[in-house]
Amino acid sequence: MEKGFINNLPRIYGLYTGGFLGFIALMAVLEQFGVPADVLGILFVTFTIAIYAAIGWLSRTMQVDAYYVAGREVPPLYNGMATAADWMSGASFVAMAGGIYFGGYGYLAFIVGWTGGYVLVNSLLAPYLRKFGCYTVPDFIGTRYGGNTARLLAVIVLVVASFTYVTAQINATGTIAARALQISFEVGVWFGLLGILLCSMLGGMRAVTWTQVAQYIVLIIAYLVPVFWMSNAQDFGLIPQFSYGGAVERIGELEAAAGVGQLMPSESFVGLRALTTPHAAASEGAFASWQFVTLVMVLMCGTASLPHILMRYFTTPSVRDARRSVVYSLFFIFLLYFTAPALATFTKLQIMDPNLATGIIGKSIADVQSLEWIQKWSNVGFLAISDSNSNGLLEINEFFMRGDIVVLATPEIAGLPYVISGLVAAGGMAAAMSTADGLLLAIANALSHDLYYKIIDPEADTRTRLIVARILLLIIGAGGALVASLQLSSILGAVAWAFSFACSGLFFPLVLGVWWKRANRQGAIAGMAIGFLAGSYYLYHVRFAGGTPLLGLDHLRFGIVGMAASLVAMVGVSLATEEPDAETQAMVDAIRIPGGDTVLDQTH
Amino acid sequence: MASSQNKATHWQRTRNLTFVTLAIWFFFSFFVHWFGAELNTVSFMGFPLGFYMAAQGSPIAFVILLFWSTRRQEAIDQECGVAE
Numbered sequence: 001m002e003k004g005f006i007n008n009l010p011r012i013y014g015l016y017t018g019g020f021l022g023f024i025a026l027m028a029v030l031e032q033f034g035v036p037a038d039v040l041g042i043l044f045v046t047f048t049i050a051i052y053a054a055i056g057w058l059s060r061t062m063q064v065d066a067y068y069v070a071g072r073e074v075p076p077l078y079n080g081m082a083t084a085a086d087w088m089s090g091a092s093f094v095a096m097a098g099g100i101y102f103g104g105y106g107y108l109a110f111i112v113g114w115t116g117g118y119v120l121v122n123s124l125l126a127p128y129l130r131k132f133g134c135y136t137v138p139d140f141i142g143t144r145y146g147g148n149t150a151r152l153l154a155v156i157v158l159v160v161a162s163f164t165y166v167t168a169q170i171n172a173t174g175t176i177a178a179r180a181l182q183i184s185f186e187v188g189v190w191f192g193l194l195g196i197l198l199c200s201m202l203g204g205m206r207a208v209t210w211t212q213v214a215q216y217i218v219l220i221i222a223y224l225v226p227v228f229w230m231s232n233a234q235d236f237g238l239i240p241q242f243s244y245g246g247a248v249e250r251i252g253e254l255e256a257a258a259g260v261g262q263l264m265p266s267e268s269f270v271g272l273r274a275l276t277t278p279h280a281a282a283s284e285g286a287f288a289s290w291q292f293v294t295l296v297m298v299l300m301c302g303t304a305s306l307p308h309i310l311m312r313y314f315t316t317p318s319v320r321d322a323r324r325s326v327v328y329s330l331f332f333i334f335l336l337y338f339t340a341p342a343l344a345t346f347t348k349l350q351i352m353d354p355n356l357a358t359g360i361i362g363k364s365i366a367d368v369q370s371l372e373w374i375q376k377w378s379n380v381g382f383l384a385i386s387d388s389n390s391n392g393l394l395e396i397n398e399f400f401m402r403g404d405i406v407v408l409a410t411p412e413i414a415g416l417p418y419v420i421s422g423l424v425a426a427g428g429m430a431a432a433m434s435t436a437d438g439l440l441l442a443i444a445n446a447l448s449h450d451l452y453y454k455i456i457d458p459e460a461d462t463r464t465r466l467i468v469a470r471i472l473l474l475i476i477g478a479g480g481a482l483v484a485s486l487q488l489s490s491i492l493g494a495v496a497w498a499f500s501f502a503c504s505g506l507f508f509p510l511v512l513g514v515w516w517k518r519a520n521r522q523g524a525i526a527g528m529a530i531g532f533l534a535g536s537y538y539l540y541h542v543r544f545a546g547g548t549p550l551l552g553l554d555h556l557r558f559g560i561v562g563m564a565a566s567l568v569a570m571v572g573v574s575l576a577t578e579e580p581d582a583e584t585q586a587m588v589d590a591i592r593i594p595g596g597d598t599v600l601d602q603t604h
Numbered sequence: 605m606a607s608s609q610n611k612a613t614h615w616q617r618t619r620n621l622t623f624v625t626l627a628i629w630f631f632f633s634f635f636v637h638w639f640g641a642e643l644n645t646v647s648f649m650g651f652p653l654g655f656y657m658a659a660q661g662s663p664i665a666f667v668i669l670l671f672w673s674t675r676r677q678e679a680i681d682q683e684c685g686v687a688e
Contacts, residue, residue: 111659
């Protein structure tokens with residue numbers, strides 16, 4: 001795609017957004033004419049996937065730099081949107097508000113960690129890696145430190161971290177596809193994978209970039225519209241994000257009355273939880289603070305080490321634009337993340353407040369069970385009600401649900417039309433697909449560029465390289481779908497692990513590669529290997545071997561242990577061995593200034 | 605082509621900006637939330653302040669911080685003659 005395409009981006013995506021809004025309006029009209037909700041859901045999901053596939057087809061390429069870095073011509077605003085879609089997964093879209101609903105204040109560590117990580121990306125890494133001119137993250141490690149061992153270790157860490165993450169995304173596409181298209185979960189997973197591959201197979205990074213921009217537009221509309229609608233329908237104010245303070249306060253009163261935190265459930269349902277954690281109250285004491293900040297730390301350093309995010313900043317025309325991209329990325333991510341706590345608060349208030357028509361806590365069990373949304377979601381096992389103390393009233397410890405409901409069912413709880421539920425399904429699909437695309441591409445590119453081309457067959461011609469890249473994409477995608485279809489919950493519940501894996505192995509080798517000239521090959525190898533092994537062993541120790549967590553560092557925070565080991569090993573070994581040669585030091589000097597040629601050639 | 609003098613000044617100023625940025629980042633990432641329970645006793649726009657800082661305050665601070673530091677960095681690149 002030539003200059004004309006880049007210059008026309010505002011018009012193209014403006015038309016696209018208008019078209020999508022028109023499509024929503026059309027669906028709303030169809031709903032009025034009595035088209036059933038199921039059909040609306042199918043239309044929403046298939047229509048959006050067809051658009052993404054069309055963009056993927058139009059972006060097909062056989063050029064190396066277009067395939068790996070989208071030809072380095074993505075303007076910052078669009079790269080910001082693409083990164084935001086790349087970043088916000090099915091977990092952010094569907095599970096974050098639910099996490100806050102159940103986890104209260106403690107869960108807000110995810111909001112802080114997943115936004116503040118971009119300060120590290122911008123200050124420490126993105127502009128420098130862009131100046132380096134690499135195609136992949138291991139490409140930087142391999143060239144900065146030299147030697148195949150360092151490159152190979154970076155590939156291994158990348159594959160483990162990204163694969164942990166991608167199975168959860170393919171699982172999410174499968175879940176949404178299964179529900180929207182009325183097919184079984186196993187078929188849904190493969191259908192989801194097909195959609196993902198249509199976006200990335202033919203055009204690599206270029207295709208993924210332009211579909212991710214389209215996916216961001218869908219997902220942000222789908223997340224914000226229901227919240228604004230609900231808030232205005234129920235007088236929370238025009239911009240609910242700034243005016244839900246009163247609702248938080250009211251929840252505090254209701255929680256005291258309902259006995260949240262005192263009344264514990266006496267029954268249990270698989271996958272469902274009753275509310276036991278207060279909404280806004282923070283636990284007191286140094287240990288609770290420590291738990292909060294260590295989780296924030298792991299999430300931030302993980303953000304700055306995850307290759308599918310870092311490689312997005314390789315696609316800009318200049319170093320300045322890479323910086324600006326990070327700023328736009330954070331802004332676009334922020335739009336969703338500062339809405340999630342508001343959504344969780346509204347939903348909780350609607351369920352708990354007896355003065356609202358939607359309130360169910362304290363009402364009679366028979367009345368609650370006759371509600372349509374309660375029946376619908378209990379039928380699919382997302383919700384359960386049980387009169388544990390047989391007093392005929394619904395108490396807080398007798399109402400069980402899955403966190404996902406907060407996003408998926410809120411439109412129904414609030415009585416919004418079905419078209420909104422279809423829109424939310426399309427948004428969740430967009431969020432999961434865009435992240436899966438980025439992750440699969442990161443893995444396949446590292447294996448094809450760093451393992452195959454740089455290590456196994458440096459003589460390979462362009463055609464062979466790009467064909468290998470595509471075959472790997474297929475194989476890894478199929479592997480991910482296979483693991484996802486097994487529904488091993490211990491793997492799927494582990495999106496947070498990806499962050500700990502990534503920061504254990506890659507954070508210090510990346511950051512010190514730019515910021516410490518004295519860092520050398522031996523140090524980087526030690527940092528990656530020891531950090532990654534220490535982190536992985538610690539995870540095994542606390543999660544599977546029944547070990548006691550050290551200093552309260554549980555399996556979500558194992559990256560702290562990995563990073564500490566990585567830092568000590570890397571600095572110690574670097575200082576104990578000879579300093580890098582003059583050529584390497586000049587390379588580091590070169591990446592520290594924006595002007596001049598990149599360290600690696602445009603095509604390498 | 606920028607002189608080596610310019611490059612040294614540029615890196616010095618870039619490093620200082622990065623330290624300042626990271627100090628502000630540290631404050632909003634860790635320091636504020638260490639005192640979450642204490643801040644919650646204060647009310648801000650109807651929110652308990654500790655809850656507000658984690659749900660909105662810190663993310664807003666990060667967005668503003670990045671806009672500011674990126675602008676500063678671009679000025680430094682220009683002034684030292686090492687911009688693209």
